[in-house]
Amino acid sequence: MFTSRDGLCSIGELAELAGVTVKAVRFYSDRGLLPEASRSSGGHRRYGPEALDRLRLVRSLRALGLPVREVHRVIDEEEGGSVSVLEDAVAGQLRDLGSQLQALRWREAGLRLVQECPPGERADRLRLIGAVAAPPSTxxxxxxxxxxxxxxxxxxxxxxxxxxxxxxxxxxxxxxxxxxxxxxxxxxxxxxxxxxxxxxxxxxxxxxxxxxxxxxxxxxxxxxxxxxxxxxxxxxxxxxxxxxxxxxxxxxxxxxxxxxxxxxxxxxxxxxxxxxxxxxxxxxxxxxxxxxxxxxxxxxxxxxxxxxxxxxxxxxxxxxxxxxxxxxxxxxxxxxxx
Structure with missing residues (x-):
């Protein structure tokens, strides 16, 4: 896939192949998620063919909402042949997403409550629902x-x-x-x-x-x-x-x-x-x-x-x-x- 004589590509070429920005590739590289194969004589980063698959995996995990530290753990475990960290990370994201969705539903219902009530009652209802978090705490x-x-x-x-x-x-x-x-x-x-x-x-x-x-x-x-x-x-x-x-x-x-x-x-x-x-x-x-x-x-x-x-x-x-x-x-x- 890489056409250079040494089988490596530059950071710009890798970004273009993966459909991401050069800034994103540099960000993941600096955090150890995307190892460099070497540096050019001018100090520019060079990446091997495996970097493209790694970058696509990182993008997928980030798209699921996993923080960088969790992505790092998942990749380390994957290289060791384990998937338990990925399962735990996905389960954690699902819990967080459920809480966020519940908060949105409560906010939506609260907005409808204010919208549908008589004008004379809105101030009182705003005061009541404003004292409750979304989702509410018991x-x-x-x-x-x-x-x-x-x-x-x-x-x-x-x-x-x-x-x-x-x-x-x-x-x-x-x-x-x-x-x-x-x-x-x-x-x-x-x-x-x-x-x-x-x-x-x-x-x-x-x-x-x-x-x-x-x-x-x-x-x-x-x-x-x-x-x-x-x-x-x-x-x-x-x-x-x-x-x-x-x-x-x-x-x-x-x-x-x-x-x-x-x-x-x-x-x-x-x-x-x-x-x-x-x-x-x-x-x-x-x-x-x-x-x-x-x-x-x-x-x-x-x-x-x-x-x-x-x-x-x-x-x-x-x-x-x-x-x-x-x-x-x-x-x-x-x-x-x-």
């Missing part, structure tokens, strides 16, 4: 819950709770989902009234293990209730409610009696709530036009409504009998209090 939501959870909560229990309580932002959001996430971000970052958030009775368990066991048991009840919510079932007694009540009874070493259930519904109704958080979570995870996806908050409300309906007609004598036994006072559910 770190503020996790911090909100970590500050709310009982002190010294076991790490595994905390991680399980956060997985259920912190929604994953959709990769291809609709404008309504962007707005809901922005409002959710504003909700968890707003200053709290008073010196601390109101805490439910569940946080008054001795030590950290009590709430951790309770939350783990409640997660099972919420999952069962979520199935009924997806089916559109009205709150009613059943396996879901039994599991819900048993979570409290087991944690506090009480028997599941009609009186216990009356006390439980009374306490849960009185505990502080964060309904707005769960409403926004449902909007974030539910595409427009679809049925609302269950959340721990909506599952808790379904179970509490079922418990309230079941206990509404119980004989008050059960309460007097239960109070005389000295059973522990029921605690609040983590999904409702904040």
């Amino acid at each position: 770190a503020p939501l996790a911090r909100f819950w970590r500050a709310w959870l009982p002190p010294r909560m076991p790490a595994r229990a905390t991680a399980a709770f956060l997985e259920a309580a912190v929604p994953e932002p959709p990769t291809d959001p609709e404008p309504a989902q962007v707005l809901a996430f922005a409002r959710l971000n504003a909700f968890v970052t707003r200053p709290c009234a008073g010196t601390e958030r109101p805490q439910p009775e569940a946080h008054k368990c001795a030590g950290a293990r009590g709430p951790a066991v309770l939350y783990a048991s409640l997660a099972e009840a919420y999952e069962l209730a979520g199935t009924q919510l997806r089916r559109g079932r009205e709150p009613c007694p059943g396996e879901e409610l039994d599991s819900f009540v048993d979570a409290y009874a087991s944690t506090y070493r009480s028997r599941d009696t009609p009186a216990f259930r009356r006390l439980l519904v009374k306490q849960l109704t009185a505990d502080p709530r964060i309904d707005r958080y769960w409403e926004l979570v449902a909007e974030v995870i539910t595409p427009s036009g679809g049925p609302p996806e269950p959340t721990p908050g909506s599952a808790h409300d379904w179970l509490l409504a079922a418990l309230d309906a079941q206990t509404a007609g119980q004989d008050p004598s059960f309460i007097r009998s239960h109070e005389s036994t000295g059973c522990p006072r029921p605690a609040s559910a983590p999904a409702s209090g904040a």
Whole structure:
């Protein structure tokens, strides 16, 4: 291919054959990606026939977005007969590209959100979405819950709770989902009234293990209730409610009696709530036009409504009998209090 008597070509000839600029060839040469065969008597670079294939490989790798250091590693590994570095580099680029695409989708949905809203609402919406990165971070939501959870909560229990309580932002959001996430971000970052958030009775368990066991048991009840919510079932007694009540009874070493259930519904109704958080979570995870996806908050409300309906007609004598036994006072559910 090279027509010179020594079988080599100049930097300009190599650039022309590869369809790149002389500046690009010099750049790759200076970084050791394109070894020179020799130098002319005048100090000009000379390249052998293998340089053309190497230059084309470098161009292809760079076109995929690989940085120079990764291209260097891929070429070194290729010469050694390995392809693992190339596979790792491509996988890394795919992850980065996915994140970039998600960011673009969030920006597009945010722009549509501003474009489609009434003029009088644009300033407020700009303020909301301007406070959220693209793609959005769930770190503020996790911090909100970590500050709310009982002190010294076991790490595994905390991680399980956060997985259920912190929604994953959709990769291809609709404008309504962007707005809901922005409002959710504003909700968890707003200053709290008073010196601390109101805490439910569940946080008054001795030590950290009590709430951790309770939350783990409640997660099972919420999952069962979520199935009924997806089916559109009205709150009613059943396996879901039994599991819900048993979570409290087991944690506090009480028997599941009609009186216990009356006390439980009374306490849960009185505990502080964060309904707005769960409403926004449902909007974030539910595409427009679809049925609302269950959340721990909506599952808790379904179970509490079922418990309230079941206990509404119980004989008050059960309460007097239960109070005389000295059973522990029921605690609040983590999904409702904040």
